[in-house]
Amino acid sequence: MKKVDARGLSCPEPVILTKKALESKEAVYEILVDNVTAKENVSRFAQHQGYTAEAEEQGEDFLIRLKK
Incomplete structure (x- = not known):
């Protein structure tokens, strides 16, 4: 599992970090963002x-789980 912490970043940075993470070909990814726009764009x-x-919402943050 690969984890990406993209909190505090504005778009398109969370998407760019996610794209780079997906290059590692893991089965599951966890992306942590802190705003709705980033959650929607990454998803x-x-x-x-x-x-x-x-x-899923985790306090003020959002955890996005990606699976193939």
């Missing part, structure tokens, strides 16, 4: 890459 990008994206 949409991952789905276009063939991943399922499940987001």
Whole structure:
């Protein structure tokens, strides 16, 4: 499992970090973001890459789990 902490970053940076992480070909990824726009953009990008994206709120942050 690969983890990416993209809190404090504005788009498109969380998507760029996610794209770089997906190059490692892991089965599961966890992406941590701190705003709704980043959550939606990362989820949409991952789905276009063939991943399922499940987001859950964790306090003020969002944890997005990506699976192939």
